[in-house]
Amino acid sequence: MDEIDLTIIKKLFGNSRLTYRELANMVELGVSAIHKRIRKLEDDGVINAYTARPSIFALKSLWIMIFGTSKAKSLEFVSKELGQNENVEFVAIAGGKFLYISGFLRNISELQDYSSFVSKVAQIENPTVGIINVPYITIPEPLTTIDYNIIRILNRDARKSITDIADDVGLSAKTVRKRLNHMIENNLALFSIEYSPLYDSSFITVFHISLKEGTDISTTIKYLEKKYYQNIAHCYSYSNIPNFITITSWSKTAQSSRMFQKELQSEGFKDIVPHVFLALNWYSCWVDQLLRTK
Numbered sequence: 001m002d003e004i005d006l007t008i009i010k011k012l013f014g015n016s017r018l019t020y021r022e023l024a025n026m027v028e029l030g031v032s033a034i035h036k037r038i039r040k041l042e043d044d045g046v047i048n049a050y051t052a053r054p055s056i057f058a059l060k061s062l063w064i065m066i067f068g069t070s071k072a073k074s075l076e077f078v079s080k081e082l083g084q085n086e087n088v089e090f091v092a093i094a095g096g097k098f099l100y101i102s103g104f105l106r107n108i109s110e111l112q113d114y115s116s117f118v119s120k121v122a123q124i125e126n127p128t129v130g131i132i133n134v135p136y137i138t139i140p141e142p143l144t145t146i147d148y149n150i151i152r153i154l155n156r157d158a159r160k161s162i163t164d165i166a167d168d169v170g171l172s173a174k175t176v177r178k179r180l181n182h183m184i185e186n187n188l189a190l191f192s193i194e195y196s197p198l199y200d201s202s203f204i205t206v207f208h209i210s211l212k213e214g215t216d217i218s219t220t221i222k223y224l225e226k227k228y229y230q231n232i233a234h235c236y237s238y239s240n241i242p243n244f245i246t247i248t249s250w251s252k253t254a255q256s257s258r259m260f261q262k263e264l265q266s267e268g269f270k271d272i273v274p275h276v277f278l279a280l281n282w283y284s285c286w287v288d289q290l291l292r293t294k
Contacts, residue, residue: 005041006251006252010250013195046195050156050193052155063134066101066122067128075099076279083281090281092280201252206247209244232248234248
């Protein structure tokens with residue numbers, strides 16, 4: 001893997017329906033070269049699935065990240081146990097027996113029971129429970145039955161062609177294209193990927209960054225994402241944790257990850273703590289199961 005592969009992964013994570021041509025223009029390569037790279041990423045097990053789900057905006061749901069140090073002997077066993085819960089999206093195992101559990105809740109009333117379950121199963125005594133900040137977006141209209149049918153068809157195969165989708169749902173290609181464009185433009189659906197890094201040629205590091213009091217978090221995130229575009233895969237803040245953000249960085253080598261850490265330290269933040277991923281396990285959650293009932 002190289003920097004171009006990392007960029008492709010980042011772009012597909014944001015929108016797995018990007019065409020080969022669109023990706024080629026983004027990284028200034030030919031379409032055939034992009035196709036070969038993506039096929040290799042699939043064959044190597046880096047890209048596991050191209051996913052489609054109703055967005056948290058459409059479902060008015062909450063995105064929760066719980067993390068902390070586990071006392072469990074087998075973190076892989078813990079991960080599988082956590083994955084049985086309908087709310088869990090993925091479990092990441094980091095160095096020092098540190099766990100990240102990403103999940104979706106239908107509403108805030110589920111938070112206490114869910115966080116208690118995760119803490120007990122993961123054997124994390126004092127977990128950090130973060131509600132990931134998302135921008136406020138007004139939804140013009142709810143997802144229709146047709147929309148749900150399209151997302152269901154794309155749930156584990158989000159790059160399927162318009163023609164194939166139209167055949168599967170029994171609609172015209174024009175109607176399918178119109179509904180897809182509408183969902184994308186209005187943030188009603190999320191098209192992404194499930195990925196796993198090749199640990200001999202790439203490193204996922206999550207940096208916990210404590211900000212000084214009075215720091216404008218939104219402005220800081222925009223600044224970091226612009227300045228360190230090549231380094232940052234995701235940057236999140238949390239509505240219930242003040243002066244705190246997490247940055248997910250995907251680097252080619254351990255050395256480049258350390259160099260990025262040094263650059264972050266030069267920014268004068270209050271504190272920076274890195275956690276390197278050792279494993280990343282994805283699970284089907286209630287959002288996926290919802291598609292089967294619509």
